[in-house]
Amino acid sequence: MVAAAGLVKRWGQVAALDGATFEIGAGVTGLLGANGAGKTTLLSLILGLHPPDAGSVEVFGLDPGRAGPEVRQRIGYAPEHDALAPDVAAQDLVRHLAEIHGLPRREATARASDTLWLVGLGEERHRPVGTMSTGQRQRVKLAAALAHDPALILLDEPTNGLDPVQREEMLALIRRIGGEFGVDVVLSSHLLDEVERTCGATVILDQGRVVAAGDLDGLRTGGTGLVVDVDTQPELLARRLRSESLEVTVDGLRLVVAGDAGAGADAVRDAAADLGIGLRRLQPRTATLEDVYLAAGRAPAGPG
Amino acid sequence: MSDARILDRGYRRYEGPRRGVAGAVGSLARHSALRALGLRRSFWAKLLPLASVGIAYVPALVFVGIAALLPDQLRQGSDLLPSYAGYYGFITAAIVLFVALVGPEVLCPDRRHRMLGLYLASPLTRDTYLVAKVLAVVPVLALVTLGPPLLLLVGLTFADAGPDSPGAFAADLVRIIVGGLVISAAYTAVSLAVASFTDRRPVASAGVILVLLVSSVATVALVAGGASERLFLLNLGAVPFELVQRIYGERGEMDVATVELVLANLAWTLGAAALLRGRYQRLRVAR
Numbered sequence: 345m346v347a348a349a350g351l352v353k354r355w356g357q358v359a360a361l362d363g364a365t366f367e368i369g370a371g372v373t374g375l376l377g378a379n380g381a382g383k384t385t386l387l388s389l390i391l392g393l394h395p396p397d398a399g400s401v402e403v404f405g406l407d408p409g410r411a412g413p414e415v416r417q418r419i420g421y422a423p424e425h426d427a428l429a430p431d432v433a434a435q436d437l438v439r440h441l442a443e444i445h446g447l448p449r450r451e452a453t454a455r456a457s458d459t460l461w462l463v464g465l466g467e468e469r470h471r472p473v474g475t476m477s478t479g480q481r482q483r484v485k486l487a488a489a490l491a492h493d494p495a496l497i498l499l500d501e502p503t504n505g506l507d508p509v510q511r512e513e514m515l516a517l518i519r520r521i522g523g524e525f526g527v528d529v530v531l532s533s534h535l536l537d538e539v540e541r542t543c544g545a546t547v548i549l550d551q552g553r554v555v556a557a558g559d560l561d562g563l564r565t566g567g568t569g570l571v572v573d574v575d576t577q578p579e580l581l582a583r584r585l586r587s588e589s590l591e592v593t594v595d596g597l598r599l600v601v602a603g604d605a606g607a608g609a610d611a612v613r614d615a616a617a618d619l620g621i622g623l624r625r626l627q628p629r630t631a632t633l634e635d636v637y638l639a640a641g642r643a644p645a646g647p648g
Numbered sequence: 649m650s651d652a653r654i655l656d657r658g659y660r661r662y663e664g665p666r667r668g669v670a671g672a673v674g675s676l677a678r679h680s681a682l683r684a685l686g687l688r689r690s691f692w693a694k695l696l697p698l699a700s701v702g703i704a705y706v707p708a709l710v711f712v713g714i715a716a717l718l719p720d721q722l723r724q725g726s727d728l729l730p731s732y733a734g735y736y737g738f739i740t741a742a743i744v745l746f747v748a749l750v751g752p753e754v755l756c757p758d759r760r761h762r763m764l765g766l767y768l769a770s771p772l773t774r775d776t777y778l779v780a781k782v783l784a785v786v787p788v789l790a791l792v793t794l795g796p797p798l799l800l801l802v803g804l805t806f807a808d809a810g811p812d813s814p815g816a817f818a819a820d821l822v823r824i825i826v827g828g829l830v831i832s833a834a835y836t837a838v839s840l841a842v843a844s845f846t847d848r849r850p851v852a853s854a855g856v857i858l859v860l861l862v863s864s865v866a867t868v869a870l871v872a873g874g875a876s877e878r879l880f881l882l883n884l885g886a887v888p889f890e891l892v893q894r895i896y897g898e899r900g901e902m903d904v905a906t907v908e909l910v911l912a913n914l915a916w917t918l919g920a921a922a923l924l925r926g927r928y929q930r931l932r933v934a935r
Contacts, residue, residue: 355932391769393933413669413771421769427762431689443675444770446666455662462659488766493662525659 345369345496345528346390350399353385353552360385362552363399368530372522374539375532376637377549383532384424386549387498390530391416404495417446420489424500424532426481428488430474434460437473438488445492452491459487463517479510486514490521497521500532515542540633548637556636564630570601570608573625574616584615600629672771673780680784683757684750697753700746704792705799707738712803719808729809732797732824733896736831736889739796743831744860744885746792751839752852754781759847765933774928778840782921785836786829793835794828827892834888834913837920844927860885877903881912888913 346368353361360382375383388394389401392408392415401408408415428437439456443449460469463483468476473484482502489497499518503511519542522529533539539546540560548556556563574581574597582592582599588611591602601608605628616623667674685701686694711729718728730738758764767777801820804810811817842859843852864885871879880902881887890900891909902909 388933393765393768412773413672413776416769417666417668417771419769421766423762423765423769425762427766429757429761429763431693436688440675440679441766441770443667444672444767444772446668446671446771447662448664448667451662451664455660458660493660521659526661 346401346403346530348386348389348399348401351386351389351396351401352398353382353389353394353396355385359552361389361396364549364552364554365399366547366554366557368547369545370528371544372518372529372531372542374543374546375530375549376534376536376539376546376633378534380551381534381549382552383534383549384500385552387421387500387530387532390498391419391421417492418495420445420492420494420497420527422482422485422489422497422499422502424504428473428481428484431472433470434465434473434476434480434484434487435469438469438484438491441488442491445494447492455491455493456487459491460484462490463487464513478505479507479514482506482510482514483517486517490525490527494527496528496530498530498532501534502531503533503535503538511538518542536633536637546633560633563636564632568605569603569629570605570612571625571627571629572599572601572612572623573597574599575622575624577619577621580619581612581615581621584619585611588615597624605629669771669773669776673776673783676767676772676777676780677783680754680781681788684753684784684788697746697749700742700749701791701795703742704739704746704796707735708796708800708803711735711800712807715804715807715809729804731896731898732800732820733827733893733898735797735800736892739792740885740889743789743792743835744857747789747835747839747860748853748856750785750788751836751856752843752849754784755840755843756847756849756852759931760849764931768933774931775925778925778928781840782836785840786832789832789836790828793831794825797824797828823895827895830891830895830913831888834884834917834920837917837924838884841920841924841927844924878908880904881908884916887916 347366349365351361351364352359362382364382364386375386377383385394389396390403390408392403392412395409403415404418406415432440435456438460439449439452442452442455447455457466457469460466463486465480465483465487468480473481476484482505486499486502489499502518503514506514515538518529518531521527522544531539531543543560545559546557546563547554572581576597578594578597578599582594585592585599585601590608590611593600593602601612609626612623612626682688685697714728736743758767764777768774772780798821801810801817801824805817811820838859839856842855843849845855846852864883867879867883871877880890881904883902886900886902887909890902891906891913893900894906894909
């Protein structure tokens with residue numbers, strides 16, 4: 345879907361992208377990085393809005409710099425900041441942008457209405473955008489990105505300014521778009537848990553460089569140690585394991601045992617049998633996205 | 649009657665044809681033109697543009713009324729009616745006001761509300777976006793630069809005070825269209841170029857009026873002080889109207905050759921267009 349090699353983009357003296365190389369496939373892909381990591385610049389290069397200073401990017405196998413209109417006709421884009429005329433009704437605005445993306449007027453009208461219903465703004469679709477809440481305006485942007493039935497949607501920090509409930513709803517909607525609707529999504533976010541819960545793959549950017557990229561399952565295989573769920577007395581089991589020089593942390597009825605998974609599993613099994621503690625789960629620990637992020641030497645942001 | 653409603657209609661794929669860049673340009677031009685006129689907007693958004701259009705047509709209606717009510721005096725060679733070129737003297741203020749409203753309205757809000765990023769994320773490019781804006785402004789300005797003399801021509805013809813042959817009618821019609829488009833094109837380029845310097849509509853409107861006024865006052869003062877008549881070619885408020893007078897075979901107050909006028913008008917129009925394009929090529933979008 346999107347492939348970049350050695351992508352460099354500078355704004356004055358600042359290198360927003362510094363040799364970024366990655367591929368984005370089908371499904372929902374997270375573009376993860378702290379503010380200023382180069383996410384928005386990368387989206388603008390994918391859209392062909394600015395030429396790269398070096399390197400190349402291909403979208404649908406085309407160079408967006410040369411085939412911009414053809415590429416952008418198949419992309420929906422929801423920018424980070426408010427980008428909507430405040431005195432225009434949501435329905436008119438979404439219809440207008442669908443027309444701009446090539447839909448005939450009648451089809452654009454029907455799809456604008458349908459899409460606003462899909463994002464939960466059916467009842468509000470005739471209200472001017474400027475009278476809407478932040479959450480509603482984020483949904484209008486999502487509807488505008490979706491209405492012309494793109495092959496790929498680029499969402500730049502779509503949960504910015506949303507309260508926790510609205511955020512959950514927005515992420516559920518994005519999962520639905522990538523799954524049920526069959527539209528591929530690139531979700532740009534600085535929030536690690538958002539990407540982890542919503543995306544099947546990720547590209548992690550740090551200061552313009554790609555520090556990790558790929559399927560989340562693949563990235564997580566770098567984990568070490570064991571996860572142990574017990575039915576009772578986790579502290580008792582932890583003390584026993586520590587006495588055998590194992591590093592153990594306890595979280596409720598879950599223990600995480602660091603170190604080699606094979607040797608640890610034997611120790612846990614034997615200790616649990618000796619102490620009469622029932623094991624509900626005993627499996628190798630997979631790395632979280634946070635581990636991947638930390639391995640790259642960066643601290644991720646928590647939920648906003 | 650049931651209260652049941654379908655709240656989620658599911659997602660439909662669209663397999664039909666797409667209209668491409670030309671369709672996008674047409675859609676944006678239509679949308680921008682309607683906004684410039686305040687249509688589908690609040691009463692206050694409609695007030696000034698529609699009032700300017702109205703003011704531009706009032707003299708034409710009055711003259712057509714005079715022609716209908718006093719046909720004998722007109723036949724006796726009375727000077728009651730202006731020439732088509734002279735008609736612009738009655739509506740210059742309305743045209744300037746309209747120009748100052750329309751250009752900024754079409755361009756500034758897209759940058760102020762960041763809609764420009766959404767437009768450029770569509771099949772439109774920076775150049776085709778500007779083409780759409782020009783295609784929106786030229787016909788809207790033609791409402792006041794072309795419409796009133798056209799109304800005068802048709803009205804006088806029906807009142808039996810217009811051209812006396814089909815050939816003369818056609819010649820006047822062509823002059824009116826060319827003259828109206830000359831003024832529209834020049835002021836479209838100038839107003840959009842000025843509007844490209846700010847995203848605040850009122851500031852841009854004031855800027856347009858200032859540019860037209862300052863160039864007029866300064867050149868008139870300099871020529872009156874003994875400078876070359878050619879300085880009139882810098883008078884943005886007068887050059888297009890003077891050229892229109894030449895199109896009708898008349899001369900205004902400028903003592904310069906018609907070729908120089910044509911070149912000056914072209915230079916102003918193309919220069920302003922180049923400035924506009926340069927500004928938009930350098931804009932950073934998508935934030």
